Amino acid sequence: MLEITKESIEKAIEKARITKPKVKVIQFRLYSVTNKTTGANYEVTFTKIAGRKFADCTCPATKICYHIGASIGAHIVLAEQMSRQTV
Ligand SMILES: [Zn+2]
Numbered sequence: 808m809l810e811i812t813k814e815s816i817e818k819a820i821e822k823a824r825i826t827k828p829k830v831k832v833i834q835f836r837l838y839s840v841t842n843k844t845t846g847a848n849y850e851v852t853f854t855k856i857a858g859r860k861f862a863d864c865t866c867p868a869t870k871i872c873y874h875i876g877a878s879i880g881a882h883i884v885l886a887e888q889m890s891r892q893t894v
Pocket of ligand 1: 849864865866867868872873874875
C-alpha cells in the first residue's frame with residue numbers, strides 16, 4: 808500500500824496527463840485503468856486510514872504510478888458526491 812502525498816500524486820497526475828489512459832469506475836474506490844497504446848490494464852484501489860490516503864495499483868510500479876494519478880480525479884469527484892449524499 809502506497810501513501811498518497813501531495814508531491815507523489817502531483818507527479819503521477821502530470822504523467823497521466825501525458826499518457827492519457829482510459830479510466831473506468833468499477834465501484835467507489837476501485838478503478839480500472841487501461842493504457843490506450845499498449846492495452847495494458849490495471850486496477851487501482853484507494854483507501855483512507857485515520858485521515859491518511861493510500862492507494863494500490865496492480866502494476867509492477869513500487870511508487871505512486873500514473874494509473875493512480877489518472878484515477879484520482881474520478882475518485883475525488885465520486886468521494887465528494889458520496890459525502891454530499893450522506894449529509
Ligand atoms: Zn500502476
